[in-house]
Amino acid sequence: MKIKTYNAEKMGQSNKRVVLNMIRFYPGISRRDLAEAVGLDPSTVTKIIRDLQERGWVREVGLDGHFHPGRPAIKLEIVREVAVSFAVELTVQRICIGRGYLDNSVDGLLSFQTPQDKSVGVYFDALAQHLEAQFTNEPPDNLVSISVSVPGLVEWGSNILRSIPRMKWLDVDLEAELRSRLPWLNERKLKILTVNEAKLGLLTEMATNKKLAGMKNGIYLYIAQGVGGALLIGDELYHGSNNIAGELGHMIVSPNGTLCDCGNRGCLETYISIDSVVRAYEKRYAPLEGDFRDRFDALMEMARTKDAQVMAVLDEMADYMAIGIANLVNIYDPDFVLLGGMGFQFPDDFVESVSERVYGHLLLSLKGRLLILKGSMDVDSLTLRGATLTAMNEFVKKSFL
Ligand SMILES: [Zn+2]
Structure with a gap:
């Protein structure tokens, strides 16, 4: 009996994740379309939405314009500020930083030239200085991670840059470079996620194109x-x-x-x-x-x-x-x-x-x-959207294990 209860609870958690992700990727979806899309009983969906509303993660945003038999359907959307991530695009000549939100949107873009000297220490000093300024000037309440797009070999799931040929970097520990310069990363228990820029590009295109x-x-x-x-x-x-x-x-x-x-x-x-x-x-x-x-x-x-x-x-x-x-x-x-x-x-x-x-x-x-x-989109939007998607997928996964 114990096992059965455990399984049921576990299922409940993953249903919540599925429902939340559907609203992230299909903003404006109604309860009834959701139930149909994920194959859940409408009463289960209603219960999950009530829970997400009580947490302040989802809100109702009016009625959809479609014709339905019966009552018009209420549209749902994500409260984007529930989770914020600094999305960072590292390239040889420029670094771009944005703020990514739970609804996959990105704003507050800033782009700057990288130092002439591409040695690891100098490069990360420049990056840390801009992140520090972003953090101190306008600290986001619900910052959960820093998600970084990199132009080279990085093992999926690790923050070790195995090889960035264009900068002659080998086995650079991106996480250690950032944590040693930005103490608030540890104080706030922020996660660092590093993904190859091309993989982020494909993930973004698959989600949006x-x-x-x-x-x-x-x-x-x-x-x-x-x-x-x-x-x-x-x-x-x-x-x-x-x-x-x-x-x-x-x-x-x-x-x-x-x-x-x-x-x-x-x-x-x-x-x-x-x-x-x-x-x-x-x-x-x-x-x-x-x-x-x-x-x-x-x-x-x-x-x-x-x-x-x-x-x-x-x-x-x-x-x-x-x-x-x-x-x-x-x-x-x-x-x-x-x-x-x-x-x-x-x-x-x-x-x-x-x-x-x-x-x-x-x-x-x-x-x-x-x-x-x-x-379908320019290179900065693509990688920052991708970094945000990755950060928020991870956040949702961790929130509803
Ligand atoms: Zn080559």
Whole structure:
């Protein structure tokens, strides 16, 4: 009997988690739609919602406009301030910090240039200084964690940065670096979560991009100053045996190519990262202004006006991108390939041209069956949304074990 009670209680907790998450991802959902979606008895849902309302986590926000037999349905939404996380995006040249909330929204964005000196101590001093200012100027009441997106190898579930080739970092303990500089992390018992930026990008797209609804297998190419990736296999993020899977950018596509930061030659990254494309343009034509992201933005702007020089550089990028993607599609046979990160800025005809080349390389033309598309949001929104999603998923999991 004891076991049965325990199980029932445990089930009750996980039902609460499911219901809360449904309201997080479908704001405005009604009790009756919820009951239908999660397959629970309407009276159970009503009980769970009452409990969540008493905790102050969920509120009613008026009636939905749909026609229903009987009474109109009351819409529900999350009280976002119940949990706050500092969402942080680390990149080589910029750091971005935002505040993420339980309803997955992010605001209060701040972005700053990283120090020239990329040594671990200097970099984390700069990050800690900005986090300290955020914390002291406007301390959030319900801060639960700091969630960090990083551009390199980090083992899933750990805060050890195994390798960030572009900064020449190996085995950096991000958690220790932050805790030693920010005593309030321990005082407030805050959790630190670190995830690879590409995995966060894919998680965000899966949660928000309607074009991917129902798709179970996908390849996500994260294009930024480096090139990362993530694999969705059977509706799950694939981590690999050592939790480091998805480094698509270091696929070697030319054995005698340019030396990559990882030590190999001719990695896909050396042809299609934004730095590589910017360098290719500058070497052939003219220097551009600003950091690499500014310079890439300028190229994309010129691509929109069909600037012949930019088009020539992009044509080469498309060739290598198509080779990399075709290799992956032949191996994984996915439903979709998503060009994420700064790929969001690619002109539509560029995506089309990459797609045509991919179809041409495949063993079986999957035209009409394989969706190749670009990401749905800019790179900062993507990673900060992803960091927030991760932080809040963890918070909900811990709250309703
Ligand atoms: Zn490489």
